[in-house]
Amino acid sequence: MHKTRILIAMLLALALAAATPALAEEGAKPKFKEFHSIVDYAFVAKHAKMPKPKDVMIIDSRPYKPTFVAGYIPTAVSIPTSQFEKMTDQLPANKAATLIFYCGGFDCPLSHKAAFMAEALGYTNVHVYAAGYPDWKKKAPYHSIGVETVMEMMTKGEKYILVDARPAKLFLEGSIPSSISIPEREFADKRGMLPVGKDEVSLVYYCGGYDCVLSHKSAIKARALGYKNVLVAEAGYPAWQKLYGSAGGVAVKAGEAEGAIDLEQFKAILKDKPESIMLIDVRDREEFAVSHFPTAVNMTVDMVEKQAAQMPVDKPIVFVCATGARSGEAYYLLKDLRPEIKDVYYLEATIKFGDNNSYEITPNK
Numbered sequence: 099m100h101k102t103r104i105l106i107a108m109l110l111a112l113a114l115a116a117a118t119p120a121l122a123e124e125g126a127k128p129k130f131k132e133f134h135s136i137v138d139y140a141f142v143a144k145h146a147k148m149p150k151p152k153d154v155m156i157i158d159s160r161p162y163k164p165t166f167v168a169g170y171i172p173t174a175v176s177i178p179t180s181q182f183e184k185m186t187d188q189l190p191a192n193k194a195a196t197l198i199f200y201c202g203g204f205d206c207p208l209s210h211k212a213a214f215m216a217e218a219l220g221y222t223n224v225h226v227y228a229a230g231y232p233d234w235k236k237k238a239p240y241h242s243i244g245v246e247t248v249m250e251m252m253t254k255g256e257k258y259i260l261v262d263a264r265p266a267k268l269f270l271e272g273s274i275p276s277s278i279s280i281p282e283r284e285f286a287d288k289r290g291m292l293p294v295g296k297d298e299v300s301l302v303y304y305c306g307g308y309d310c311v312l313s314h315k316s317a318i319k320a321r322a323l324g325y326k327n328v329l330v331a332e333a334g335y336p337a338w339q340k341l342y343g344s345a346g347g348v349a350v351k352a353g354e355a356e357g358a359i360d361l362e363q364f365k366a367i368l369k370d371k372p373e374s375i376m377l378i379d380v381r382d383r384e385e386f387a388v389s390h391f392p393t394a395v396n397m398t399v400d401m402v403e404k405q406a407a408q409m410p411v412d413k414p415i416v417f418v419c420a421t422g423a424r425s426g427e428a429y430y431l432l433k434d435l436r437p438e439i440k441d442v443y444y445l446e447a448t449i450k451f452g453d454n455n456s457y458e459i460t461p462n463k
Contacts, residue, residue: 155196204228377391447461
């Protein structure tokens with residue numbers, strides 16, 4: 099009996115010893131002050147989409163290099179906590195805007211610290227995605243990378259397929275080296291260009307910059323086909339051209355490209371005689387609903403193709419979008435379908451729409 103009691107006591111001691119680390123880990127708290135509003139993946143996923151929701155900013159608190167460019171949540175902006183006070187001008191003017199900070203996971207204090215700093219500035223709708231980028235990368239259909247990482251993949255000889263989601267005409271004018279052209283609108287027809295193996299090669303999509311939805315839409319379609327490692331280089335060809343130059347083609351000024359309306363003339367028309375042109379916004383319905391030129395009608399590229407025969411020709415037609423990519427595609431499509439129409443143009447520029455249908459137009463370089 100005595101030996102039995104000793105044996106039981108030893109087993110209990112061993113069980114308690116084994117359980118102690120687990121209990122300690124479960125009850126462990128970060129060694130920093132946690133922010134009071136913590137959100138999960140589902141909350142972030144509702145906001146990390148294109149077109150970007152109004153009055154929402156997702157902020158990556160990690161260093162820009164080498165961390166942010168290596169991988170981040172789509173649509174996020176980089177405001178490292180160490181540089182926060184110097185970069186407050188990048189925060190929304192609206193203090194009621196939704197701010198979501200994140201960094202490297204539960205043990206990372208950067209997002210919490212930045213959230214407190216934002217709250218001190220008067221922002222009233224601040225949250226922290228405590229699980230951070232590791233959780234996003236595990237659960238999300240795709241994530242984003244900087245063009246610097248694309249260059250690194252090239253120099254290291256990694257296995258990847260770089261896909262330009264812009265219209266083929268823009269691809270031919272200039273593209274990132276090693277990329278292939280699969281316009282988002284032609285994804286279904288050209289998916290045979292994608293690799294057979296869906297686990298071995300990274301698919302990297304890009305288009306016309308941060309305001310261009312084509313690469314994001316293509317990435318989602320690729321995931322639906324079963325590709326596992328899908329990435330988006332959000333900064334796109336404009337950022338690549340700025341950092342590393344172009345491959346093929348020549349950079350054109352607004353108004354000098356075939357079919358492009360002169361930017362200053364376009365601005366003058368909007369100001370003085372907006373009704374003198376048929377202004378067609380070819381962005382998606384959701385983008386158009388957020389903000390648009392007051393006299394514009396919404397007609398996606400697919401709709402232009404279907405309604406080309408009925409397109410009125412009593413006034414000049416001007417296509418617009420966010421970056422010039424989709425509007426250029428609509429221009430060439432209509433020219434092919436209705437070659438007799440001579441007075442048709444598109445705007446080769448980047449347009450940022452604001453509140454109350456306000457806008458800022460910047461020529462593409």
